Amino acid sequence: MLDVRNLSMRFGGLLAVDGVSLDVKEKEIVSIIGPNGAGKTTVFNCLSGFYQPSGGTISFEGKEIQGIPDYKISRLGLVRTFQHVRLFNSMTVVENLLVAQHRHLNTNLFAGLIKTPAYRKKEEKSLERAAYWLKQVGLLDLANREAGNLAYGQQRRLEIARCMVTEPRLLMLDEPAAGLNPNETRELNQLIIRLKEDYCVSVVLIEHDMSLVMDISDRINVINQGRPLASGTPDEIRQNDDVIKAYLGEE
Amino acid sequence: MHDVLYFLQQLINGLTVGSAYALIAIGYTMVYGIIGMINFAHGEIYMIGAYISLIVITGLATLGSAWLPLVLLVALICAVIVSSSMGWAVERVAYRPVRGQHRLIPLISAIGMSIFLQNYVHLAQGSRNIGFPSLIQGGITMGAEDGFQTSISYMQITIFVVTLVCMTALSMFISKSRLGRACRAVSQDLKMSNLLGIDTNRIIAATFVIGAALAAVAGLLLGMYYGSIDPLFGFIAGLKAFTAAVLGGIGSIPGAMLGGLILGVAEAMTSGYLSGEYKDVVSFGLLILILLFRPTGLLGKPEVEKI
Amino acid sequence: MVAQNIKHALFCAVITLIISYPILGLDLIAEGIQIKLSGADTSTYIGIAAAVLIVFLFQLFRPAITGSLSAIGAANPLRDRKPLPQDKRVRLERAALILIVIGALLWPFFASRGSVDLATLVLIYIMLGLGLNVVVGLAGLLDLGYVAFYAVGAYTFALLSQYYDISFWVALPLGALLAAAFGFLLGFPVLRLRGDYLAIVTLGFGEIIRILLNNLTSLTGGPNGVGGIPDPTLFGMEFGRRIKTEGNTSFHEVFNIPYNSDHKVIFLYLIALLLAVVTLVVIRRLVRMPVGRSWEALREDEIAARSLGMSRTGVKLSAFTIGAFFAGFAGTVFASKQGFISPESFVFLESAIILAIVVLGGMGSQLGVILAAIAVTVLPELAREFSEYRMLIFGAAMVLMMIWRPQGLLPMSRVHIQLKQE
Numbered sequence: 001m002l003d004v005r006n007l008s009m010r011f012g013g014l015l016a017v018d019g020v021s022l023d024v025k026e027k028e029i030v031s032i033i034g035p036n037g038a039g040k041t042t043v044f045n046c047l048s049g050f051y052q053p054s055g056g057t058i059s060f061e062g063k064e065i066q067g068i069p070d071y072k073i074s075r076l077g078l079v080r081t082f083q084h085v086r087l088f089n090s091m092t093v094v095e096n097l098l099v100a101q102h103r104h105l106n107t108n109l110f111a112g113l114i115k116t117p118a119y120r121k122k123e124e125k126s127l128e129r130a131a132y133w134l135k136q137v138g139l140l141d142l143a144n145r146e147a148g149n150l151a152y153g154q155q156r157r158l159e160i161a162r163c164m165v166t167e168p169r170l171l172m173l174d175e176p177a178a179g180l181n182p183n184e185t186r187e188l189n190q191l192i193i194r195l196k197e198d199y200c201v202s203v204v205l206i207e208h209d210m211s212l213v214m215d216i217s218d219r220i221n222v223i224n225q226g227r228p229l230a231s232g233t234p235d236e237i238r239q240n241d242d243v244i245k246a247y248l249g250e251e
Numbered sequence: 252m253h254d255v256l257y258f259l260q261q262l263i264n265g266l267t268v269g270s271a272y273a274l275i276a277i278g279y280t281m282v283y284g285i286i287g288m289i290n291f292a293h294g295e296i297y298m299i300g301a302y303i304s305l306i307v308i309t310g311l312a313t314l315g316s317a318w319l320p321l322v323l324l325v326a327l328i329c330a331v332i333v334s335s336s337m338g339w340a341v342e343r344v345a346y347r348p349v350r351g352q353h354r355l356i357p358l359i360s361a362i363g364m365s366i367f368l369q370n371y372v373h374l375a376q377g378s379r380n381i382g383f384p385s386l387i388q389g390g391i392t393m394g395a396e397d398g399f400q401t402s403i404s405y406m407q408i409t410i411f412v413v414t415l416v417c418m419t420a421l422s423m424f425i426s427k428s429r430l431g432r433a434c435r436a437v438s439q440d441l442k443m444s445n446l447l448g449i450d451t452n453r454i455i456a457a458t459f460v461i462g463a464a465l466a467a468v469a470g471l472l473l474g475m476y477y478g479s480i481d482p483l484f485g486f487i488a489g490l491k492a493f494t495a496a497v498l499g500g501i502g503s504i505p506g507a508m509l510g511g512l513i514l515g516v517a518e519a520m521t522s523g524y525l526s527g528e529y530k531d532v533v534s535f536g537l538l539i540l541i542l543l544f545r546p547t548g549l550l551g552k553p554e555v556e557k558i
Numbered sequence: 559m560v561a562q563n564i565k566h567a568l569f570c571a572v573i574t575l576i577i578s579y580p581i582l583g584l585d586l587i588a589e590g591i592q593i594k595l596s597g598a599d600t601s602t603y604i605g606i607a608a609a610v611l612i613v614f615l616f617q618l619f620r621p622a623i624t625g626s627l628s629a630i631g632a633a634n635p636l637r638d639r640k641p642l643p644q645d646k647r648v649r650l651e652r653a654a655l656i657l658i659v660i661g662a663l664l665w666p667f668f669a670s671r672g673s674v675d676l677a678t679l680v681l682i683y684i685m686l687g688l689g690l691n692v693v694v695g696l697a698g699l700l701d702l703g704y705v706a707f708y709a710v711g712a713y714t715f716a717l718l719s720q721y722y723d724i725s726f727w728v729a730l731p732l733g734a735l736l737a738a739a740f741g742f743l744l745g746f747p748v749l750r751l752r753g754d755y756l757a758i759v760t761l762g763f764g765e766i767i768r769i770l771l772n773n774l775t776s777l778t779g780g781p782n783g784v785g786g787i788p789d790p791t792l793f794g795m796e797f798g799r800r801i802k803t804e805g806n807t808s809f810h811e812v813f814n815i816p817y818n819s820d821h822k823v824i825f826l827y828l829i830a831l832l833l834a835v836v837t838l839v840v841i842r843r844l845v846r847m848p849v850g851r852s853w854e855a856l857r858e859d860e861i862a863a864r865s866l867g868m869s870r871t872g873v874k875l876s877a878f879t880i881g882a883f884f885a886g887f888a889g890t891v892f893a894s895k896q897g898f899i900s901p902e903s904f905v906f907l908e909s910a911i912i913l914a915i916v917v918l919g920g921m922g923s924q925l926g927v928i929l930a931a932i933a934v935t936v937l938p939e940l941a942r943e944f945s946e947y948r949m950l951i952f953g954a955a956m957v958l959m960m961i962w963r964p965q966g967l968l969p970m971s972r973v974h975i976q977l978k979q980e
Contacts, residue, residue, distance in 0.1 A: 048865060074867040086862035088855045094975050099851040100866045112847040113840060131977040144974040166866060289754045299581065306584050309595045329580070336576040348961045354753045355700055356964045359917055362702070363956025366910055370950040375582045381593060486906070490765075493758060528773045535762035542755050543747050 001026050001202055002047075002078075002170055007056035009042050016042045018226045019056075024170065024202050029192065031205045031213045034223035035246065040206045041083055043223070044174055047204075048080045049073040061169070077169035081176060083206075085155045089148030093139055093158060096147050097130035100162045126165075133161040137191065153184040160191065170202045171195065177209040185212055192216055214238070222246070256393070256401045261523035262516060267407040267476070269515020270414040274469035275492035276499070276507035277421065278338075278462025284438040284502035285458050286350065291361035292341050294489015295368035296463045300334040300470025301480045302372060305383055319386060323471075330467040337368075338463025342456055365486075373482040380481035383474045410472045417465055418508060425504065430457060438502070487531065491518075494538040500551025509549060567617035574613040578606050647971060651925060655838070658928070662831055666824045674820075674827050678895055680935045681830035682888045685837045687915040687927040689884030692841060694913065695921035695970070696850065697877035698857030699749070700757040702909055703764025707737040707882040709771065709904035711889020716784040716899050717777070726790035730833075730890045737886025738879045745878035749871055764909055771901040783900025787893050789822055790829055797822035830891050837884050838924060844880070846973065853877045854922075907949065914952045917959055920966025929968065 004022035008015065017039040024030045032040050046053040049070035058066045065073055074080075088096050111119045134140040137157040142150065147158060156176060163171055173192070177185045189212055195201045207213050213220065214234045222229040222237060224246045230237060237243055275297050282290045307326040345364040349357045390404035425431040437444045437454045445451045473488070474480045495514045499506025517537060518530040525533075541548065582602055587594045616623060666674045686708060693701045711733035718724040718732065748759045771778050778784065789797055795809040809821060844850045852873045855863045864870055893899050911934065919930030934952070938945040959966065 050861070050864075069869075070864045071867050071869045074865055079867075080865055082862065082865075086859045086865075088858035088862065090858060090972075091851070091854055092972050092974070094977060095851060095854075095972070098975075099848070099855045099863075102848040102852050102866075102868065109844075109847075109849065112849070113843050127975065127977065134977070140977065143977050144972075146972065162866070289758065302586075303580055305593075306580055306586060306595065309586060309593050310584065313595055333576055333580055336573045340573055340577055345957045345961075349964070352960075352964065355694075355698060356960050358700055358754055358757060359913070360957050360960035362910065362913070363953045363960065365953070366907075366949055367953030367957065370947075370953060372581060374946065374950060376586055379588070381586050381588050384593070490758070490762065494762075497755075497758075526773075528769065532766050532769055535766050538762055539748065539759050542751055542759055546751065546755065 001028075001061055002204070003057075003059045004043075004047070005057045005059075007043065007046055007058065008054050009039075009046055009051055010054040016226050017046065017053075017223075020221075020223060020226075020228050021056075022204075022221055024204060026202060027196055027200055028218045029196055029203045029205060029216050031207060031217040031220045032223060033207065033210075033213055033220060034229070037225075038223045039226040040223060041174060042226075044080060044172055044204075044206065047073075047172060048078065074166070074168075077167070078172070079163040079166055079168040079170075080172035081156075081159045081163060081174055083174045083178070085152075085159050087147040087150075087155055087158060087162075090146055092144050093134065093147050093150070094127075094130050094143040096158060096162050097133060097165050098126055100165050101126045101129065129165050133164050136164075136194075137161045153180050156180065156184075156188070157191070160195075164195070164199070164201075168201060170204065172204045172206075174206045175208060176205070177207055177212050185209060188212070189216055257523065260401045261519045263401070263403055263407060264523075265516035265519030266512055267410050267515070268473070268518065269495075269512040270508075271410055271469045271473045271476070271511075272488070272492050272495045272515055273508045273511025274414055274417060274465045274472075275488060276496040276511050277465050277504060278459075279493050279496040280499075280501055280504060280507045281434075281458045281462050283496070285434070285441070285455055286346075288346070288357045289361065289493065290341075290346075290459070290462070291358070291489075292345070292364040292368055293462065293466060294485035294487075294492070295365050295372075296334050296337050296341070296485070297466035297470045297488060297492075298480070298482065298485025299337055299368065299372060300330040300463075300467030301383070301474035301484060302376060302470075303330040303333045303467070304471035304474055305381065305480060308384065308386070323386065327468065327471055330471050331464045334463045334467035334470070335460045338459040338466075339456055341368075342459040346459075347452070347455075365489075369482050369486065376482065378482060380479045380484075382479050383477070385475060385478055387475065406476055410476060413468060413472060417468055418504075421461070421465070421504065424461075430454070434458065491534055494534055494541075497538060497548055498541050500548030503548070503550045506548055506550035563618055563620075567614050570617045571610050571614035574610045575606070578609055582606055648973070651971070654925065655928075659831075659835055663828075666827050671820050671823055674823050675895075676936065676939060678823075678827045678830045678891075680932055681827070681834045682892050682895070683912070683915060683931040683935050684834045684928050685830075685884055685888040685891070686912045687919065687931045688834075688837050688841055688924060689881045689888070690912050691916050691919075691922065691924070691927050692844070692853070692884075693877050693881035694916050695923070695927075696845065696857065697853040697874060698753070699874060699877060700753060701760045701878070701881065702757050702906070702913070703760035703762070703767070704881070704885055704912055705904045705906070705909040706760075706764040706767040707741055707885035708889040708892070708908070709767055709901075710737040710740050710882075711886030712893040712899050712903070713771065713778065713784070713889075714886070715890045715893045716787050719788050720784055720786065725788065726890070726894050730887065733890040734883045734886035737889065738883035741879045741882025742875060745875045746871070749874040749878060761906065761909075764904075764906060768901050768904055771904070779900075781900060781902075783898055783902070785898040787897050787899070789897075790826065790894055792825060797825055826891075826895055830895075833887055833891060837887065838928075841880075841884075842924060849873075849876055910949075911952065914956055917956055918967060920969040922970035923966060923968050926966050926968030926970070930966075 002022065002024040004020065007017055007020045009017040020039070020043055022030065022032070022043070032043060034040055042051065045051040046066070047058060049065070049068055049072070053066050056066070057064055060076060060078055065076065088099065091099065131140065134143055137160065139154060139158055139161065142154065147155065150158060160173070160176065177188055180188060192203055192205070193216055196203060205213070205217065217234055219232065220234055220237045221231040222243050229246055230240045230243050232240070275293065278293045278296070279290060282288065304326040307329045308322060311322050311325060341364055345360045346357060349360050385406065387404075387406045387409055390402050390407070392400050392402040425434060433444070433449050433454050434457065436449060437451050441451055491514060492511070495510035496507050497510070498513060499508065499510025514534055514537065518534055521530045521533040583598050583606060585596050585598055587596050666677065669677075686704070690701065690704050693699050693704070714733035714736045715726065715729035718729050744763055748756060751759060772781055774780070791806060792809065795812055796806045797809050852863065852868050856868060856870065856873050860870060863873070892903070915930045915934050916927055918934070919926030919928070938948045
């Protein structure tokens with residue numbers, strides 16, 4: 001579904017990502033791990049169109065997407081969250097979910113101004129979808145709270161819900177477990193698996209919490225200093241000497 | 252021959268005004284370099300510098316002091332003192348309390364301050380423009396007696412020389428002095444400098460004071476060069492200087508100098524070959540173009556968007 | 559600690575003296591070509607001394623003063639009041655708006671001509687404030703050249719009526735659409751810029767438009783402006799004593815009432831009221847529509863908005879264009895009210911006043927903007943002796959608002975949405 005070949009990204013003299021390849025199939029959870037500063041988030045930024053990759057190809061469902069502007073990429077069904085939660089803080093929780101669905105809605109100004117029946121119907125539908133996802137992530141009671149006032153774990157879940165209302169094909173999660181307590185991490189774990197099983201969404205995950213990664217990933221890619229180090233199933237990665245060296249340092 | 256001389260004349264006029272723009276632009280560029288905000292009230296500080304110079308010059312003339320260099324020196328010192336104090340007070344009152352808030356908030360506060368200062372001078376000194384005596388007269392003339400002549404006035408030479416001295420002093424200060432080093436550190440990374448024990452509040456205040464002092468110098472020079480001032484005097488000049496700062500690359504001091512000179516020449520050429528009415532249109536047009544096609548300016552460093 | 563406090567207080571007092579005495583205490587007076595310096599009157603000196611003293615004392619006892627200020631805040635009986643329940647507050651706000659509109663409808667028939675005229679101006683500022691509120695308050699784009707679109711609307715009507723005899727009702731949509739087109743054309747390239755650059759570029763654009771109006775003398779009349787702009791008509795009825803355009807009838811003759819010049823003023827007021835209400839209702843709808851929500855989303859977090867498929871330029875452009883559209887609306891009404899316009903009416907100061915209305919009222923809040931527009935326009939008229947201090951006070955108020963209450967006097971309240979619980 002997602003096929004990344006030889007991706008590289010250069011900032012001035014610094015080669016932040018160099019020859020990274022990635023392959024994600026339908027209903028698959030693929031993790032990218034690596035030490036801090038390995039270039040994981042830069043890969044995400046390239047995939048989601050925030051950066052123009054300096055080299056390599058990215059194809060999504062058979063279509064090459066490198067160099068396409070960010071907002072068009074997310075319209076193809078490739079949506080992401082951020083390492084530091086980015087919500088629309090002074091808008092309410094439900095507004096956060098409504099605004100994310102703007103392209104499902106009738107954007108015709110006049111239809112909206114005079115509230116045509118078709119417009120109303122779509123509006124109702126988006127409200128339903130928002131309510132549904134709020135229930136899924138357990139935030140229904142907080143629907144009219146300002147997003148910025150939520151607890152950290154709730155903000156993380158809202159960010160995922162906000163992606164899901166756009167009905168994505170592929171979800172990219174950037175350190176979703178960062179700052180969560182073990183209990184919340186377990187819930188997140190179940191949520192991600194449910195997204196895959198029940199909603200047929202593929203997931204690309206950047207994460208430092210190894211237990212989460214090992215638990216839910218179908219395959220893992222390890223990057224070190226911008227270069228691919230290893231890839232394989234969790235078991236293979238656990239036994240890979242290069243990975244152990246990179247994480248624990250050489251003896 | 253006539254064409255060359257005419258061109259030369261426009262070039263000289265442009266470079267004169269341009270170097271004074273550069274002096275004002277320093278204030279924008281230094282403040283932007285450190286706290287990333289546009290000091291909208293900077294043009295007003297420059298205008299106040301011009302008013303203070305005129306007040307002092309007039310006062311000394313009434314007292315009967317006539318030795319020109321002394322008069323100018325006293326006017327300059329007074330203007331610098333008042334403008335710097337103004338710069339300090341503005342930072343303290345209008346900018347420090349809103350620092351770190353959403354981008355729009357300091358910007359609106361700065362615009363409010365600019366409107367306030369304009370009307371402060373307007374109410375105290377009246378809105379009419381007042382003649383500024385041209386104390387430095389005469390000049391050097393080239394070209395045929397009967398044909399077109401190119402001239403450099405002593406006033407223009409003074410502007411060049413003073414600007415050059417100020418710029419050199421500023422560069423020395425920034426690169427050599429303790430405070431200058433701290434300034435550079437703060438502009439690199441404000442939070443880190445704070446952690447390392449640099450009193451960032453003091454450094455930020457110092458940037459405002461230095462910028463205001465240079466604006467005061469420009470106020471005296473351009474007031475005398477144009478021959479009249481009014482409370483709106485700072486508004487357009489501030490915009491021009493900001494354009495110069497952006498043109499050269501905001502945050503860069505040599506950039507401000509370069510930007511000032513280019514803008515000055517572009518304006519003079521428009522006045523000389525097209526019409527004086529359109530020189531503002533040309534400089535704003537230049538600003539819009541440079542922001543569109545090279546927002547980092549000629550000497551600025553590109554910024555990578557952080558996510 | 560005390561010694562340091564005194565030193566700091568003394569320093570601040572000296573700075574106050576330095577920045578106030580030379581400007582306030584020494585007046586430059588031009589006598590012919592001679593310039594003289596004269597002292598100000600005694601009250602000015604007393605004022606300066608008082609200012610210095612106040613600054614000194616304030617800085618000296620700053621901790622105590624700020625402490626007691628927060629004590630005053632705590633004593634405010636309204637402070638602990640629970641916010642009204644959502645549905646009640648929405649009803650209250652709607653009731654307030656409807657009451658204002660009904661009051662505004664009936665009021666001119668009992669008021670003096672001068673105050674109706676002033677009220678028309680207030681309504682024009684309300685339209686401008688609501689329009690700019692979309693751009694600044696909702697989309698978070700600081701537009702300092704808003705007056706340019708106002709000018710486009712006004713000049714469209716003035717010039718079309720002069721060259722092609724076009725009436726108010728035809729010019730109204732044309733002016734608004736042309737202003738919107740200008741907004742679109744300007745917005746297209748500049749909206750990629752970061753916030754503070756955008757502010758400067760729009761400011762520059764405003765100045766360019768004004769300079770062009772001033773210098774394209776053959777078209778716009780330059781500084782002399784355009785006069786003889788016709789009054790609006792009501793179904794072909796004119797409000798003047800004599801009919802100006804052939805084919806029209808006259809209001810007082812049709813209804814067989816004596817001619818009264820007040821009719822015209824009231825009629826114009828009612829038109830302005832109608833348009834202001836239209837502006838209010840349309841923008842109120844837009845805010846609750848996907849477009850309006852994406853404006854706010856982009857203001858809150860541009861990167862997140864882009865990651866959800868919102869096109870930065872598209873969203874900003876829609877806000878900019880719609881804002882410009884309503885400025886064009888207001889401009890047409892203004893031209894028709896004045897009967898004469900010149901570039902004088904479209905200086906930067908005007909943009910600053912409109913911005914002050916938005917900022918003081920509360921960015922994003924419609925009721926706030928309406929009340930601020932009334933206050934900003936009417937207060938200087940009521941206290942005429944202070945009217946020259948108007949801009950000074952606006953400037954100071956903008957700074958103080960940003961420090962103490964950046965959300966404005968009447969901040970925007972969020973709409974609660976009832977979800978079906980399954």
